[in-house]
Amino acid sequence: MAELQAPNLEDLQTNGISVASVTWPVHMTLMGDYSFTTPFDGHAGATCRFPCGYCCCLARPSAASKALLPNYADYGTLLDGSRAGRVPCTLLHKSGSSDLYANGPLAAMEDPPAVSITLSYERRPLPEFAPEDIVLIPLHTMPGVSPWLLSLGAEAVAFDSGASRAEEYATALSRALRIDVGVSPAPLWGGTFAGRACHRIGRCLAPVCDVSDQFVPQSRAAAYRRSRELCADLLPVLNRASMIAAPERATFRRQAAEFCGSSSHSFEWASSTPKLHILACHAADWLDRYGSVGLLAEHCLEGRYG
Numbered sequence: 001m002a003e004l005q006a007p008n009l010e011d012l013q014t015n016g017i018s019v020a021s022v023t024w025p026v027h028m029t030l031m032g033d034y035s036f037t038t039p040f041d042g043h044a045g046a047t048c049r050f051p052c053g054y055c056c057c058l059a060r061p062s063a064a065s066k067a068l069l070p071n072y073a074d075y076g077t078l079l080d081g082s083r084a085g086r087v088p089c090t091l092l093h094k095s096g097s098s099d100l101y102a103n104g105p106l107a108a109m110e111d112p113p114a115v116s117i118t119l120s121y122e123r124r125p126l127p128e129f130a131p132e133d134i135v136l137i138p139l140h141t142m143p144g145v146s147p148w149l150l151s152l153g154a155e156a157v158a159f160d161s162g163a164s165r166a167e168e169y170a171t172a173l174s175r176a177l178r179i180d181v182g183v184s185p186a187p188l189w190g191g192t193f194a195g196r197a198c199h200r201i202g203r204c205l206a207p208v209c210d211v212s213d214q215f216v217p218q219s220r221a222a223a224y225r226r227s228r229e230l231c232a233d234l235l236p237v238l239n240r241a242s243m244i245a246a247p248e249r250a251t252f253r254r255q256a257a258e259f260c261g262s263s264s265h266s267f268e269w270a271s272s273t274p275k276l277h278i279l280a281c282h283a284a285d286w287l288d289r290y291g292s293v294g295l296l297a298e299h300c301l302e303g304r305y306g
Contacts, residue, residue: 002040002126003126006126006127009028009126009127010127012026012028013026013028013127027133028129028133029129029133029134029135029296030129030133030134030135031134031135031136031137031296032136032137032140033136033137033140034046034136034140034144034274034275034278037053037134037136038053040125040126041053041094041121041125041129041134042094042097042098042101042121042122042123042124042125042126043120043121043122044120044121044122046273046274048115048120048122049065049115049120050075050115050119050120051078051120051274051277052084052085052089052274052277052278052281052282053089053131053134054085054088054089054131054132054134054278054281054282055076055084055085055086055087055088055089055131055281055282056075056086056087056088056089056119057075057076057077057078057080057084057085057086057087057277057281058072058075058076058077058078059077059078060077060078060079060271061077061079068114068115068116069116074086074087075087078271078272078273078274078276078277079264079271079272081257081260081261081264081272081280082256082257082260082261082280082281084277084280084281085277085281085282088131089119089131090130090131091128091130091131093119093121094121094125094128094129094130095128097118097121097124097125098124098125098128100113100118101121101122101123101124102124105122105123105124106118106122106123107122132285132286132289135286135290135293135296136275136278136283137293137296137297138195138238138239138293138294138296138297140195141238141275141278141279141283142195142198142199142202142235142238143192143193143194143195143198144273144274144275144276145198145231145275145276145279146193146198146201146202146231147192147193147198148273148275148276149227149228149231149263150173150177150201150208152224152227152263152267152270153169153173153208153211153212153216153224154166154169154170154173155267155269155270156212156216156220156224156267157169157212157215157216159267159269160216160217160220161215161216165215168215169211169212169215172211172214172215173208173211173212176207176208176210176211177201177207177208180204180207181200181201181204181207181208182200182204183197183200183201184197199235199239202228202231202232202235203232203235205225205228205229205232208228209221209224209225209228212224212225213225220266223262223266223267224266226262226266227259227262227263227266230255230258230259230262231259233255233259234252234255234256234259234279237249237252237287237293237294238283238293238294239294239297240292240294241292241294241295241297242292242294242295243291243292243295244287244291244292249284249287249288252283252284252287253284253287256279256280256283256284257280259279259280260272260276260277260279260280261280263276
């Protein structure tokens with residue numbers, strides 16, 4: 001579907017738009033969920049070796065990655081938290097990808113280039129957006145973070161007390177989410193929570209943490225409560241449709257890094273996700289660039305699904 005509109009978008013970027021016989025330049029920004037922006041941008045997405053479209057960090061350190069990239073440590077991995085975004089993706093590299101895939105996607109090539117060259121781009125971007133002009137709107141960021149935190153609580157119980165105890169925890173948590181928080185999974189999101197529900201879970205912190213307090217050791221419960229508090233601190237900036245002052249933007253950058261770092265250090269088995277990485281390493285850059293991320297949200301449009 002994107003290919004049908006790509007010539008129109010490229011024409012708009014190149015030639016601007018005419019209003020009352022005056023030509024105005026156009027600066028286009030790609031917004032949407034991670035699962036939409038990555039294929040639109042020609043990127044392989046969450047399951048690839050380089051899962052971020054903004055920097056060249058690796059998904060995780062592995063023997064294959066070390067053999068493929070002798071200097072893999074220079075790129076960083078998702079496990080590095082806010083220190084992962086060391087080598088940024090560039091528009092120049094995307095232009096090279098466009099030339100590389102001019103005659104077809106990666107799957108159609110007889111002798112495909114190494115992933116160290118493609119950096120997990122597998123088809124021509126439609127059209128080419130600079131990495132800083134691709135924004136995961138807040139409504140779609142939280143459904144990647146809030147359910148991860150809920151799952152993290154269940155994993156903590158299983159880690160400390162076993163699978164049967166974790167099943168009891170999941171039942172108690174489900175009851176608290178429905179009765180005390182007032183949310184339920186939405187079919188629109190494939191059985192997980194919609195964006196508005198995720199923000200509501202973040203604001204109603206106490207019921208979720210009260211459940212975990214009953215099932216895990218005190219030190220683990222305190223670490224989980226701290227992670228949820230740090231996540232809740234991010235919501236006013238992510239969810240506020242107004243310009244954010246410089247001091248609050250700086251605070252957001254620190255809190256986002258601390259949230260992702262605290263979660264990975266306190267729960268040693270937990271693996272980071274692309275959306276957590278984006279929140280830790282790139283969301284603050286958008287905030288500085290645009291002055292707000294809440295103004296880029298689409299809550300009203302998504303609300304029409306209700």
